[in-house]
């Protein structure tokens with residue numbers, strides 16, 4: 001009898017931007033399934049407690065590294081630290097990302113560059129540096145974080161939407177280029193998910209998150225994105241590459257994810 005294989009135990013996974021929110025949930029989920037997880041953010045003191053939790057509470061081991069994904073040298077040091085601690089990475093999750101909401105005409109050149117640099121160029125740096133080690137090692141799996149804002153227009157999201165749309169096309173191109181090297185490259189496009197970043201950036205707080213079993217009109221849980229990422233990096237997704245998988249439930253009326261999507 002065939003049984004689905006979602007296993008990641010013993011794999012080495014790099015998860016960027018894992019001090020909180022979706023990245024943290026991804027790291028904890030992979031760790032709970034027995035993966036060795038290397039996590040980074042811009043502040044060592046913010047990733048250390050997450051790594052300690054994974055070490056103490058899961059089958060997996062964790063290494064916390066301070067790394068700004070916008071800085072190529074820091075990304076190289078992140079991958080070097082991974083190889084030294086656990087060996088070549090099998091999995092890379094390009095999760096680090098962020099934005100501010102502003103009309104196009106109010107975005108300065110520096111503001112535009114900050115968002116493209118963080119979301120798109122950060123993904124490029126990590127994919128090139130970790131991808132080289134994966135190719136030498138015979139393969140791997142990469143998951144990029146896009147957004148529904150990379151799939152549909154939303155006001156105030158021109159910079160972020162352009163960067164997240166580019167990530168979708170980058171995913172497709174790398175999937176084709178790196179298939180001969182045994183590397184699968186997929187992408188996740190979440191709708192609105194409750195995280196500290198969303199609370200800070202969009203002012204959306206949800207005191208009582210509806211349970212995962214609730215299908216209609218709610219914000220997502222970070223763990224719902226983490227479960228999807230685990231599927232994509234697992235053997236169960238072996239026939240998937242170059243795909244962008246959307247996870248957005250049915251957006252609540254009036255939140256920013258429904259604006260401009262014609263869903264009201």
Ligand SMILES: CCC/C=C/C(=O)SCCNC(=O)CCNC(=O)[C@H](O)C(C)(C)COP(=O)([O-])OP(=O)([O-])OC[C@H]1O[C@@H](n2cnc3c(N)ncnc32)[C@H](O)[C@@H]1OP(=O)([O-])[O-]
Nearest residue numbers: 097098099100101102106108110111114197198201256257
């Ligand atoms: C619907 C969305 C769904 C959710 C998606 C998420 O990802 S949510 C979760 C994601 N979590 C987060 O997003 C976390 C919160 N956000 C952040 O941490 C940061 O804002 C950053 C990462 C986006 C940029 O970091 P940084 O340190 O590189 O940048 P900096 O601060 O040094 O500024 C650089 C330039 O940007 C300009 N600028 C900045 N804000 C505004 C504004 N509101 N208006 C106009 N402009 C603004 C600023 O003036 C400056 O330009 P200037 O003046 O030199 O010409």
Ligand SMILES: NC(=O)C1=CN([C@@H]2O[C@H](COP(=O)(O)OP(=O)(O)OC[C@H]3O[C@@H](n4cnc5c(N)ncnc54)[C@H](OP(=O)(O)O)[C@@H]3O)[C@@H](O)[C@H]2O)C=CC1
Nearest residue numbers: 017019020021022041042068069096097147192193195197
């Ligand atoms: N939440 C949502 O509704 C949605 C989120 N997404 C995407 O999902 C991803 C995670 O979002 P979310 O969890 O909400 O974000 P949060 O703002 O809650 O967390 C962002 C994480 O990224 C880290 N980070 C930020 N900048 C950098 C950097 N330059 N280098 C390394 N790490 C960095 C932060 O750590 P620190 O501050 O310690 O550096 C933090 O751990 C992002 O790519 C986002 O665009 C997509 C669609 C919807």
